[in-house]
Amino acid sequence: xxxxxxxxxxxxxxxxxxxxxxxxxxxxxxxxxxxxxxxxxxxxxxxxxxxxxxxxxxxxxxxxxxxxxxxxxxxxxxxxxxxxxxxxxxxxxxxxxxxxxxxxxxxxxxxxxxxxxxxxxxxxxxxxxxxxxxxxxxxxxxxxxxxxxxxxxxxxxxxxxx
Numbered sequence: 001x002x003x004x005x006x007x008x009x010x011x012x013x014x015x016x017x018x019x020x021x022x023x024x025x026x027x028x029x030x031x032x033x034x035x036x037x038x039x040x041x042x043x044x045x046x047x048x049x050x051x052x053x054x055x056x057x058x059x060x061x062x063x064x065x066x067x068x069x070x071x072x073x074x075x076x077x078x079x080x081x082x083x084x085x086x087x088x089x090x091x092x093x094x095x096x097x098x099x100x101x102x103x104x105x106x107x108x109x110x111x112x113x114x115x116x117x118x119x120x121x122x123x124x125x126x127x128x129x130x131x132x133x134x135x136x137x138x139x140x141x142x143x144x145x146x147x148x149x150x151x152x153x154x155x156x157x158x159x160x161x162x
Contacts, residue, residue, distance in 0.1 A: 055127075058098065058127035059127070059145060061095055061096050061098060061100070061127070062100060062125040062126070062127055062144065062145040063125075063145045064095070065093065065095055065100050065102065065125045065145075066102075066123045066124075066125040066145045066146070066147045067147065069102055069104065069123045069125070070121065070123050070147050070149055073104075073106075073121050073123075073149070073151070074149070074151070078119070078151060078152075078153050078154055083106055083119055083121075083151065084106065085106050085107050085108045085116070085119065086106060087105065088103055088104070088105045089103070089104045089105075090102070090103050090104075091104075092128065098127060098128075099127075099128040100125050100126065100127055100128055101125070101126045101128050102123065102124070102125050103123070103124040103125075103126070104121070104122070104123050104124075105121075105122040105124075106119055106120070106121050106122075107119065107120050109150070115153075116153065117152060117153045118150055118151070118152050118153070119150065119151045119152075120148065120149075120150050121148070121149045121150070121151065122146065122147070122148045123146070123147045123148075124144055124145070124146045125144060125145045125146075126144040126145075127144075
């Protein structure tokens with residue numbers, strides 16, 4: 001049974017008991033735009049977190065490379081040629097599929113009678129990946145790792161008696 005409306009200009013036929021429930025095209029479009037904006041915000045957070053995890057991994061491996069390099073200097077004898085004061089020496093090494101620039105500076109800090117009694121060893125490791133130029137350009141905590149150590153001569157100083 002179909003009932004007709006009595007308005008003369010509006011001729012719409014409706015079934016009895018039907019309702020006007022549902023969403024219009026405009027409401028659906030607005031909801032989709034809002035969901036897209038929220039989705040882009042979540043995606044931006046995801047990529048930010050992924051980038052920070054990558055740089056944290058670089059810093060972790062930089063620290064491991066710096067510690068390994070420093071241990072090599074600690075295991076060398078004080079008179080070894082590897083511990084000669086030469087200024088800054090740079091080398092590029094690869095660990096874990098990533099490249100790192102290792103800058104080593106060895107200086108004689110306590111010279112008595114022309115003989116070095118103390119040497120300061122500084123090892124700076126900077127991640128060098130093609131995609132992360134920030135690590136190369138930043139000399140802060142986030143860009144590189146620096147370890148400083150001092151070595152002393154095993155011989156007795158001039159002011160100590162046997």
